[in-house]
Amino acid sequence: MNYSENKVMKAFEIYTNLAREGQVGSDFLSLYIADEDIRGLVDGFVHQVDCVVIIAGELLYMIPKxxxxxxxxxxxxxKRMYLKSGATNADIYLMYFSTIVLFGAFYDSYQTLEATRDFLSIDDWVRLVHDRINMLKEHDEEQLQKLEHDFSYNWTQIIEKWEDMNDIKESAKKQSGNTISRLSFMDTTKRFLISQELIEEIGNNEVTLTEKAKTIVQRFFMEVEYNKGILEFIYQWEEEEEHAID
Known part of the structure; x- marks a missing residue:
């Protein structure tokens, strides 16, 4: 297909701004939506760098695929920008795990496309992570090793990292699982997610999902092709408990 030089340059301008800023505003978004040729060119440029384009609110985003x-x-x-010196891959694994739990908390199940809650408190977030890790601990070592192979997630290191934060000498426990160290770690994870424009603080130690996050969840997070069944695995106990109650 032949494109005019003007359309190629307009598309490349959108792409270069996306590459530099990660997002563009309403002017570029309107052009992207209105012109099929420009949209196709931008999508093609983005595809070449293993990214995808999403529309969230009044912004157009480019995110790695x-x-x-x-x-x-x-x-x-x-590690360099958000975690303490000496951080290991276990810190990263736990950060990813905590993020999955946070996203899942806003939806009824891993297959729900629309968010079913408006906000989440940090204390509740810590409690939910604690609950999920306790469920992981119900598996023996052999089962965990198999699960690590199945999902390419180091569940053992996630459990150990969380347990290492449970210092019984700490006197500031607020709820089950909420020690100073764990709250501090969640605050670090929160700051990372805010920097990526995935959550926003709304006061009262509570956060909410951004439109960017909701769009990513709807387009990718719920698809087994992308999440490799991790959400179904993490939330399977919840569904079993609901069926048991029914």
């Missing part, structure tokens, strides 16, 4: 993308936020960057 795979770890191969040069725009993917890698583990070393997260």
């Amino acid at each position: 795979t770890k191969l993308s040069p725009f993917h936020v890698n583990n070393d960057y997260i």
Whole structure:
């Protein structure tokens, strides 16, 4: 297909702004929506760097689709920018796990496309992570090793990292599982998610999902192709409990 030079340059301008800022505003968004040729060109440019384009609210975003993308936020960057010195991959695994739990908390199940709650308190977030890790602990070592192979997640290190934060000498426990160390870690995870424009603080130690996060969840997070069944695995106990009650 032949495109006019003007359309190619307009599309490339949108792409370069996406590459530089990660998002563009309403002017570029309107052009992207209105012109099929420009939209196709932008999508093609973005595809070449293993990214996808999403529309959320009044903004157009470019997000990495795979770890191969040069725009993917890698583990070393997260350690350097957000975690304490000496952080290991276990910190990253726990951060990812906590993020999955946070997203899941806003939906009735891993297959629900629309958010069913408006906000989540940090204390509740910690409690939910604690509950999910306790469920992981119900598996023996052999089962966990198999699950690690199935999902490419190091469940053992996630459990150990969380348990290491449970210092019985800490006197500021608020609820089950809520020690100073755990709350501090969740605050770090919160700051990372805010920087990625996935959550917003709304006061009273509560957060809410952004439109960007909701769009990502709807388009990718609920699809087994992308989440590899991890959400179904994490929330399977919840569904079993609901069926038992019924």
